[in-house]
Amino acid sequence: MAEDMLKFVTIDQQMPEKRSADDRKRDFREIYERFVPAGAKDQASRCSQCGVPYCHIHCPLGNNIPDWLRLTAEDRLQEAYEVASATNNMPEICGRICPQDRLCEGNCVIEADFESVTIGSVERYITDNAWEQGWIKPIEPPVERDQSVGIIGAGPAGLAAAEELRKAGYQVHIYDRHDRAGGLLIYGIPGFKLEKDVVARRTGRLEQSGITFHLDFEVGRDATLSELRARHDALLVATGVYRARALKVPGVGLSNIVPALDYLIASNKVGLGDKVAAYDDGSLNAEGKNVVVIGGGDTAMDCVRTAVRQGAKSVKCLYRRDRDNMPGSAREVANAEEEGVDFVWLTGPEAFTGSDKVEAVRAYKMRLGAPDATGRSAPERVPNESFNVDCDLAILALGFEPEDLPSLFGAPELRVTRWGTVTVDQRSMMTSLPGVFAAGDIVRGASLVVWAIRDGRDAASAIKTYLREQAKNAAVAAE
Secondary structure (H helix, E strand, C coil), X not given: CCCCCCHHHCCCCCCXXXXXXXXXXXXXXXXXXXXXXXXXXXXXXXXXXXXXXXXXXXXXXXXXXXXXXXXXXXXXXXXXXXXXXHHCCCHHHXXXXXXXXXXXXXXXXXXXXXXXXXXXXXXXHHHHHHHHHCCCCCCCCCCCCCCEEEEECCCHHHHHHHHHHHHCCCEEEEECCCCCXXXXXXXXXXXXXXXXXXXXXXXXXXXXXXXXXXXXXXXCCCECHHHHHHHCCEEEECCCCCEECCCCCCCCCCECEEEHHHHHHHHHHHHCCCCCHHHHCCCCCCCCCEEEEECCCHHHHHHHHHHHHCCCCEEEEXXXXXXXXXXXXXXXXXXXXXXXXXXXXXXXXXXXXXXXXCCEEEEEEEEEEEECCCCCEEEEEEEEEEEEEECCEEEECCCEECCCXXXXXXXXXXXXXXXXXXXXXXXXXXXXXXXXXXXCHHHHCCCCHHHHHHHHHHHHHHHHHHHHHHHHHHHHHHC
């Protein structure tokens, strides 16, 4: 191992080649090229194989990162993929979109002067290589079981749970309101971070594995929750959270003030070849417009960078805290700045102005005061410090809240919290309805894809325990 690893003192950190800002802002292709094999091997060899791997500890999936880095450095790529996929149903997706600078790479023990191992890029490389080599096959369960599970939501939590359940031989049906599987992986995340064929090959593999997808299917419209319960031995609610958090300021009702997800879904649909009327008429199209995005998370970064690619006249991001306190990935902020986005730090929206359509955002300056309950410095308004920002399209990226699932599903007995998230028993992951489980953002609130995958895997484990108990009880009753 000494010959293959611990090379951070002789090999510098290097990301895969990044396309120039002028080049990449003309299209929606991913901005990073792939590692060449030697580059991936060299970067993996920088791992220190430390006794307490903080990269592993700070990964929500508990990925065995030092193990697959060592295997990559030793050119044992098939084994590296097997280790990576043992704990992660979508390693090439997490390698692309996880905020590694806040998770595994941000907690790498290599001292700052040497810079962390490029974990995400190596993860992407070994999995893309596994696909190309044909090592990733459809699932062939060792036994087929009669029990079936219905999963509501084809996003990362639902897909991860579906794969784990299918491995155990259960009959799995996924229901989703959209016309393509993938949830926000398809419709919420732009192609420059995650090209859609990467998602499609994952969902295609699940379909080849015997999982049935029911697309354009709305629970409450096409079937009630009770009807699905009668159809399956267990259900998993993994809808995610889609409702935009509201902003209550004067003028918010003017036209051309839109929720971030509406804007991103329209852009992704157009990229997939769909006709979108609101894009064609300019309502959800930034071309030639002064665009103002309000918010500081990863969704805001997706919006500003999409607007650049659509040919916006100018793109500004208003955020109420400073750069150091921004919740989005620091790497994404840097990419956006390279592409010409103007960040207006310590700024909040006071009102939108215009006669019919929005023409400007009246903003005010803020400063950071004492820490709030989360430990972050709370922003407070600076008196008499207002100014106008020209705006033809305002995009609100303030976060997401759950939809009213009991009403949508025709299931008033489904218990939810005061925030609208579904209530579950934390040990069994079961809701207030027997045999109905829930996982992902609809339980924890808006979070990361990697957490959704973890929750989906945990839910699958809980459902398997439940179904085994049900089968055992049925066998006893039949005696």
